[in-house]
Amino acid sequence: MKSNVIRLSWPRRALWENEKASHMVKAAAKRMYRKEAWALALEAKWPKDPRAVLSFRFCPPDRRKRDAHNLPTTQKAAIDGIADAMRVDDQGFLCLFPAEFGPVEKGGAVYVEIKGEIT
Template sequence: MKPTTIRLSWPRPALWDNEKASHMVKAAAKRTQRKEAWALALEAKWPRDPAAVLTFRFCPPDRRRRDTHNLPATMKAAIDGIADAMKVDDVGFRCVFPTEFGPVEKGGAVYIEIGGQP
């Protein structure tokens, strides 16, 4: 049976909308995240599904206050990497983002579960 969940690293600070990082730092963070998501989706052998439902769970590295409204922007490069691995256009993906953070996890993590049409 194929894994339905992958575990990504916690988003680098440059990926958060409120971060004032240079264009080069942001681009490097996006490249790294896209490559990580691509590799994990390939390893999990996720099927080609242009209408996949991606459900996100964010487990922060500490108890600092964070805004859940920034979560979608931090995952754009990861979504692109998953689409690359599936060889599909991500325009049909349905991404479900949480309204609250999960439990604190050492180093932080983002779990992405794949499912079919709801």
């Protein structure tokens, strides 16, 4: 049975909204994160579902204080990569972001679970 969860790397610093990186650095980080999400979603063989529900869980690399409200913006490139792999427009996705972080995990990780459309 295939898992419907993928494990993305912890978002690069340039993907955080408050980071003052150059346009080129941000663009490169977005491109790499989108490609990572695309490859993992293809490998997971997620079905084509333009109204998929994506649930995110963020496990930080350390106990440093972070603002959970900044998490959704770090995932835009990943959501685009998942939509690319599914060959759908991400406009119909319902993305669920947690109000708090998950447990600390070495290196950090973002877990994305896909579910069918909520009826």
